[in-house]
Amino acid sequence: MLKDWWKLFRAEHALMVFIAILLTELVVAGELTTSSVLAALGPVFVTLGAFAFNDYSGFKSDSALKRIDRPIVAGKISRKQALGASLILFALGNALALLFAPLIGFLIVVFFAVFSVLYDLYLKKLPLIGNVFVASTYSASYFYGNIIVSNELNFFVIVFITMAFFSGLGREFIITLRDVEGDKKTGAKTLPMILGSKKTITLASMLIYLGVVASMLPLIKSFYLPYLVLIGLADAIWLGLTLLLFVKVTPLSLKKARNYSLYAMGFGLLALASLVFA
Structure with missing residues (x-):
């Protein structure tokens, strides 16, 4: 139970x-x-x-x-x-x-x-609007945590807000693609229905790549090896799941991509944790 x-x-x-x-x-x-x-x-x-x-x-x-x-x-x-x-x-x-x-x-x-x-x-x-809202929930945790203790936004927090939004939006497009058949039966008009699976995967991947680029921004301020290693693992998983979907889009590959993205987010949190000691 x-x-x-x-x-x-x-x-x-x-x-x-x-x-x-x-x-x-x-x-x-x-x-x-x-x-x-x-x-x-x-x-x-x-x-x-x-x-x-x-x-x-x-x-x-x-x-x-x-x-x-x-x-x-x-x-x-x-x-x-x-x-x-x-x-x-x-x-x-x-x-x-x-x-x-x-x-x-x-x-x-x-x-x-x-x-x-x-x-x-x-x-x-509705196409896009719902996805953008859900993606905003990914980044909201970092913004909320910041304003709980300070009125000024921390540089690292801004990076994680940006990274979480782009990768989260890409992830949501992938999840929406997985739910197309059910959404059709309920009268929904989601982005994959308009773009098709290939264009949706391409768009999702581009957004994820933007998130990967954003994840490297802390290295501009300071080169911190633990962060680089952990965020590198997260980015590798993000990149890997996009390659998985470029090869073939099936219910199984979409499910795997969804699960892999959770692992990537987990390593992202570990990377954030490393900054506590930076």
Whole structure:
């Protein structure tokens, strides 16, 4: 049962959000406080709630695709349970941000909570707009972590915001390509339907390459070997998954690319962690 809830929440994403925020706070301020950690939990709960609502609202599309890996489709969790959990998590996330984050941090959490619902109901059916919103959630963790502890944006944080947005947008195009058949049945008009698979992969790859270029910018300020090694591993995975898709686009290769991208993001977080000691 716990495994099913983990799948519903896609909890690995929330964990990465939490780590990204905490590491950003450390890079900027050099320390963590009780209030900064509690503030970091706000976006974590909103992320969990957003994925639960995503499965609740996407039940028709997931059923059409026979996505039995989704707990609701598999009958492990009911739609009512998913909706209830989503609303509770949204409330908890916003409450924590209100209590422990500065005003702009609270507004960011509210914005993403509201727009995650709008995304599932409307934005995901529109070409590009929905993808851009989701990509912004990748970079928001770094911005949020920065403003929790400082009003000035740190250079390294700006780099990670840029890197996360471009690579995240590329990743979202790949994921959208994977969901084309289900999206067609729900009346969505996504970018892959307009461009086709080859052009979508090309565009996604170009965005990922921009993210890779951005990842090298910290080396302009200082040559730090641990960062270079870790970000090099992340970039190698990003480049590898684009090559995988250039060779052949199949449901299996798209699934592999999605999973590989999580590994790349993980190494990216390790690279950020190394900057704490730079």
